[in-house]
Amino acid sequence: MKLGLGWKLYGDGSAPPPGEVVRPDERLSWGRTAGLGAQHVIAMFGATFVFPVVMGLDPNLAIMMSGVCTILFLLIVNGKIPSYLGSSASFVGAAVIISPGGSDPAALTGAILVAGVVLALSGLAIHLLGPNVIVRAFPPAVTGAVVMLIGFNLAPVVSDAYWPHDQWIAVLTMAFVILATVLLRGFLARITILLGLVFGFVLSWVFDLLFGTTPTPLGDGTVEDAFRVDLSAVAEAPWIGLPDFHAPEFHLSAILVALPAVIALIAENAGHVKAVQEMTRDDLDPYMGRAILADGVATVLASSVGGAPTTTYAENIGVMAVTRVYSTAAYYVAAVVAILFGLCPKFGALVAATPEGVIGGITVILYGMIGLLGAKIWVENRVDFGNPLVLVPIAAGLIAGIGNVSVAFTESFQISGIALGTLIILVGFHVLNTLAPESMRPVPPTRDTSASATGAAEEGREEGREGAARS
Numbered sequence: 001m002k003l004g005l006g007w008k009l010y011g012d013g014s015a016p017p018p019g020e021v022v023r024p025d026e027r028l029s030w031g032r033t034a035g036l037g038a039q040h041v042i043a044m045f046g047a048t049f050v051f052p053v054v055m056g057l058d059p060n061l062a063i064m065m066s067g068v069c070t071i072l073f074l075l076i077v078n079g080k081i082p083s084y085l086g087s088s089a090s091f092v093g094a095a096v097i098i099s100p101g102g103s104d105p106a107a108l109t110g111a112i113l114v115a116g117v118v119l120a121l122s123g124l125a126i127h128l129l130g131p132n133v134i135v136r137a138f139p140p141a142v143t144g145a146v147v148m149l150i151g152f153n154l155a156p157v158v159s160d161a162y163w164p165h166d167q168w169i170a171v172l173t174m175a176f177v178i179l180a181t182v183l184l185r186g187f188l189a190r191i192t193i194l195l196g197l198v199f200g201f202v203l204s205w206v207f208d209l210l211f212g213t214t215p216t217p218l219g220d221g222t223v224e225d226a227f228r229v230d231l232s233a234v235a236e237a238p239w240i241g242l243p244d245f246h247a248p249e250f251h252l253s254a255i256l257v258a259l260p261a262v263i264a265l266i267a268e269n270a271g272h273v274k275a276v277q278e279m280t281r282d283d284l285d286p287y288m289g290r291a292i293l294a295d296g297v298a299t300v301l302a303s304s305v306g307g308a309p310t311t312t313y314a315e316n317i318g319v320m321a322v323t324r325v326y327s328t329a330a331y332y333v334a335a336v337v338a339i340l341f342g343l344c345p346k347f348g349a350l351v352a353a354t355p356e357g358v359i360g361g362i363t364v365i366l367y368g369m370i371g372l373l374g375a376k377i378w379v380e381n382r383v384d385f386g387n388p389l390v391l392v393p394i395a396a397g398l399i400a401g402i403g404n405v406s407v408a409f410t411e412s413f414q415i416s417g418i419a420l421g422t423l424i425i426l427v428g429f430h431v432l433n434t435l436a437p438e439s440m441r442p443v444p445p446t447r448d449t450s451a452s453a454t455g456a457a458e459e460g461r462e463e464g465r466e467g468a469a470r471s
Contacts, residue, residue, distance in 0.1 A: 005079065007329045016324050021280070024082050027329040036325055037333025040084055041341075044313050044334070048086035049351050050193060052308040054363060055095035056102020057109070059351040061243035062087050064342020065307035067335035069298035073312075076294035079328045080287050081276055082320065084335075085298050088311035089370055090261035090268070091115070093150045093418050096157045098254040105306065110248035111258035113303040119262050120296025126266075127289025134270050134288075141442065143267045144377035145394045145425045146260055149401040151371025153418050156404075158364045166214055166228060166357030169207065173200035173361025193362055200358030204228035216356075228355040237349035243342055246306035256415060260422035265311055267377070269295050272312040279317075280326055389436055393428025397421040 010022045013029030027033050044066065052062035069085040091112055099108040126133055163170050177196035184192065205228070207214075213225040269292045277284040284291075291312070298310045316334075320326050341347060377383075385391045399405070401421020409415070415423065433441050 007327060010327075020324070022325040022327050023280070024079055024326050024328050027327045028325065033327065033329050034333050036319075036323060036327070036330035037337060039319050039323070040316050040330060040334035041337045044084050044086040044316055044338075045194060047089070047193060047313070048338075050197065050362065050366075051087040051089050051092060053351060053354060054092055054359065054366075055108065055308060056099050056105055057095075057308050058244045058306065058348060060342050060345060060348030061245065061306060062302075062308040062342075064243055064339050065302040065305070066310065067338030067342065069302055069310045070331055070335040070338070072298050072301065073291075073294040074328050074331060076297065077287055077290050080282070081273060081284060081291050082326045082328045082331055083272060083276065083291070083312040084316040084331055085295065085310040086313045086316075087308040088261075088265065088268075088299075089366070090150060090264040090311065091258060091309050092367070092370070093153045094254075094258040094261060096154060097257050097417055106246055106249040107251050107254045108258075109246070109303040109306050110250040111254040112309045113248050113300055114250065114255045115258045115262050116296050116299030116303060116309065118259060118296070119265055119299060120293050122262065122266055123269075123289045123291070123293030123296055125289070126292055131270065131285050131288040134266060138263050138266060139429075139442070140377050140381035141383045141390045141394060142425055142429050143263060144374040144381075144383065145397060146263045146374070146422050147267070147377060148371045148374025149398060149418055149421045149425075150261065150264060151367050151369070151374065152398075152402045153404070153421075154363070154367040154370070155402075158360055158367060162356050162360030162363055165216055165360065166204070166207075166355065167360075169200060169204050169228065169355060169357030170360035170364070172203060173197075173358050174364055175361075176200070177362060177365050193366065196362050197354060197358060200361055201229070201354060204355040204358060228357065229353065231350075231353055234346060234349040234353060237345040239346050240343060241345045243345070243348060244306065248303055248306070256419045257417065260418050261309075263422065263426075265295065266292055268311055272317060275317050276320075276326075279321060384442055387440065387442055389432045389440055390429070390442055393425055393432060396428065397423075397425030400424055 007025055007027035010016065010026040010028055013027075013032065015028065015032065016022050022028060028036070045063075048066050049059040049063055052059045066084070066086050070083075073083060073085050091108075094111060095108050098111055099105055173196055176199045177192050180188075180192040180195055184195075188195070208227045208229055213227055215223045216226040270288060273284050273288050273291050276282075295311060302308060302310055316331075378385075383390060385394075398421060401418050401424075404417045405420060406416035407420060
C-alpha cells in the first residue's frame with residue numbers, strides 16, 4: 001500500500017456486518033465509498049467554514065485547502081491514520097488579537113505559517129524521540145490550561161464585536177444551538193453549530209421582513225441602520241472561480257501570539273490518533289509524530305496561500321464509529337468534493353453574508369466550549385490542584401492570559417494575553433518542578449491521554465451505539 005494508495009475491495013463491496021470493520025487499506029464499492037465521502041464532507045463542513053469566518057479569512061479557500069491538506073496528510077502518514085483535516089479553532093484567539101475584524105489577514109496567516117513550521121518540527125522530534133515525549137513536555141496540567149486560555153480569552157470578542165450587532169438574533173441563535181445539542185441525536189447532534197447558523201440566517205431574514213432595519217455598529221464607532229441580511233454580493237459572485245489568495249506577512253509580535261496554539265494542536269492531534277487507534281485496534285504510536293508533522297506541513301501549505309490553519313477532526317472520527325468503515329478511500333473522495341466546493345465563489349459569498357448577530361450567538365457557545373475542553377483534560381487526567389506546583393503557575397498564567405495582561409520590553413515589543421499566559425504556565429510549571437523536592441512533584445500520567453482522545457473515542461462509541469439502535 002505505497003503512500004496509502006491502492007485499496008483492496010472489502011468482501012463484495014457492501015457494508016460490513018456487525019462486529020466487522022473495513023480497514024484503512026480496504027474499500028467498499030466505489031458507489032458506497034462516494035456516499036461515505038459525502039458523509040465526511042457534511043461532518044466537517046460546519047466547523048471548517050465557521051472558523052475562517054470568525055478569523056476573518058476566506059471560507060471558500062479554507063474549504064478548498066482542507067481537501068488539498070487532507071490528501072497531503074494521508075500521503076505523509078502512508079494511509080495508516082484515516083483522518084480529515086478541517087479548519088482549526090486553536091488560532092481563533094490569536095486571530096482576534098492579530099487581525100481584529102479581519103483587518104490584517106496577511107499578518108495572521110504569516111503567524112499561523114510560522115506556528116505550522118514549529119508544529120511540523122515538533123512532530124519530527126516526536127517521531128524521533130517517541131510519543132511519550134509529548135506528556136513530558138506538555139503534561140495534562142499545562143495542556144489543559146493553555147486550551148482553556150485560548151477559549152476564555154475570547155469572551156470580550158463576543159461581548160464587544162458580535163453581540164452588539166443584534167442582541168435578539170444572538171440570543172435566539174444561542175438558544176437554538178443549546179436546545180439542538182441536547183434534544184437532537186446521532187449525526188444531527190454533531191452539526192448543531194451548522195444548524196444554528198442556518199437557523200440564525202433564516203431568522204435574520206424573517207426579522208428584516210417583519211421589523212425592517214436595525215441599528216448596526218460600524219468599524220469607526222458610529223451606528224447606522226441596516227438590514228441584517230445583505231445578499232447583493234452573492235448575486236454578483238460567479239458560480240465557478242478561484243478563491244481569494246493572499247501572501248502572508250511576518251511580524252514577531254503576531255508570531256508570539258500564535259505560537260501557544262501549537263501546544264493545543266499537539267494535544268489535539270495526539271488525542272485523535274489515540275481515538276482512531278482505540279477503534280481500529282492498530283498500533284499507531286509509531287505514526288504519532290508523523291501525524292503531527294503532517295498537520296504542521298498542511299498548516300504551512302494552507303497559510304502560505306492565505307488559508308486557515310488545519311487540524312484533524314473528531315467529527316469525522318464519529319462518522320467512522322457509526323459506519324465501522326475506516327477506509328482512507330472515503331477521505332480522498334471527501335477531499336475532492338471539498339476542493340470542488342472551494343471553487344464556487346457564490347458559496348463563499350453566501351457564507352460571508354452571515355449576519356454578525358448570528359455569529360455572536362454561535363461564538364458565545366463555541367468559545368466557551370473551547371475553554372472547557374481544557375477543564376476536560378484536567379478532569380480526565382486527574383490533575384491535582386492541591387499541589388502548589390500545579391496550582392500556582394496555572395493560576396497566574398490563566399489570569400494574565402484571560403485578563404490580557406501585558407509585559408512591555410521596549411516601546412515596540414511586548415508580550416500579552418495568550419502568549420504571556422502560556423509563557424507563565426509553561427515556564428513556571430517546569431521550573432518549579434525542577435527545583436522542588438521529588439516528593440512534591442506531580443506523578444506523571446501512565447498513558448497518553450487528552451480531551452481529544454477520550455472525547456473523540458467516547459463520542460464515537462456513543463454514535464456507534466445509536467447507529468446500531470437505528471439499524
